[in-house]
Amino acid sequence: MEWFSSNHIFIVGPPHSGKLRAVKALSRHGKQEIDVGFENHGTIAxxxxxxxxxxxxxxxxxxxxxxxxxxxxxLNDEEKLKEFEKWATEFxxxxxxxxxxxxxxxxxTVNINDDGLEYLKEALRIFADIKNKFIEEFMWEDGFCAxxxxxxxxxxxxxESAVEEIEDLVISHGLEFINMEESGVNAYKEKLGKDxxxxxxxxxxxxxxxxxENCQEYKKRKMVEFGLGGSNNNDDGDDDDDIELDEKSLAELIRKLTIVRERALDIPLEQRMRYADEMAEEFADVL
Known part of the structure; x- marks a missing residue:
């Protein structure tokens, strides 16, 4: 099949466990709309x-x-585990x-509120076994699991104690746990959640x-991603020259900021700050 030709990330989990949230987080940092349709939930590329x-x-x-x-x-936890075992056998x-x-x-992916600890103990054992199979089959030293x-x-x-209980279980299987409900950094300046x-x-x-080759090339790509033009006042080819927004691009940037502001008004207050931080990070890259 054609989509076997390049490297892939595989996300698996039961219903309502945050699979699409993970996809959105990785899709241009959550800005790209995901149109997948999960009615029958076959594998989606x-x-x-x-x-x-x-x-x-x-x-x-x-x-x-x-x-x-x-x-x-x-599904109850027993049914979920049975289905995951069936999935793992095929996989x-x-x-x-x-x-x-x-x-x-x-x-x-796991649902912090709904996935019981007894289910998670067995499900994480199965997931860790899958990881070990990858290591045995392909010397999977540079792969990642979470x-x-x-x-x-x-x-x-x-x-709140459920988060610590799940994290302890995950770590006991040699895996990394990412709480997608968190944001920012912890006391050790380590990134949390989507970041x-x-x-x-x-x-x-x-x-x-x-x-x-250099950070200016990145900035150019970022401006293209935002649908902006831009000009460089210096024509000597110096990699350190500043890339400036032209008048048309500046107007377009202001228009996009207005759209972001209008979207924010429709977001619940507790999620608004996270959205504002994400957008500020994105716009900062082109300014």
Missing amino acids: HTTPFLTKYYKVLLSILVDEFPAKRACGK TSEGMKELRETLVGLLF VLGSVPQGDKIER RLVELIECHEWSNAEYF
């Missing part, structure tokens, strides 16, 4: 440009869900080896990345 100050890569993200078709009612089969060989990252915890959009974490997920991807050495 999504590609998006991923831009850092050092390189640009066309990121390929595969998303899968267990069960293959959503049940009419909510680690010889017939899926060609797909596994293309993967550089595995992400497992467990992403979140709650459905608009909900709040019902029990940590993005950082995880940024730090990977992609074999098909296009690396920039």
Whole structure:
């Protein structure tokens, strides 16, 4: 199949566990609209440009869900575990080896409020076994694995101690836990939440990345991504020359800022600051 030809990140989890949130976080830092349609939840392939100050890569993200078709009612933990075991058996089969060989990252999503500890103990054991299989099969030393915890959009974490309990379980299996409900940095200046997920991807050495020669090239690419023009007053080819916004581009930037402001008014107050921080980071790169 054609989409086997490049490296991929694979995201898997039960319904309402934050799979699309992870995709959006990696899709131009959450700005790109995701049109996937999860009615039947077969494997979904999504590609998006991923831009850092050092390189640009066309990121390929595969998303899968267990069960293959959503049940009419909510699955209990026992049913979820049974479905995940079934999914893992198929995923680690010889017939899926060609797909596994293309993967550089595995992400497992959990619902902090709904996924019970007994289910998670077994589910994380299975996920860790999958990671070990990758290491045995492909000497997967440069691959990455993480467990992403979140709650459905608009909900709040019902029990704060659940986060610590889940994190302890994840760490006990030699995996990294990312709480997607967090933001900013911790006391050790380590990034949290969506920013940590993005950082995880940024730090990977992609074999098909296009690396920039200097930061000015990055700024040019960022302006193109924003749909802006721009001019350089110096024509001597110096890499350190400043790139300036022309009058037309400045007007377009102001228009985009107005759109961002209008969108923010429709976002619940508790989510507005996070959205403002994300947009400020994006616009800062072109100013």
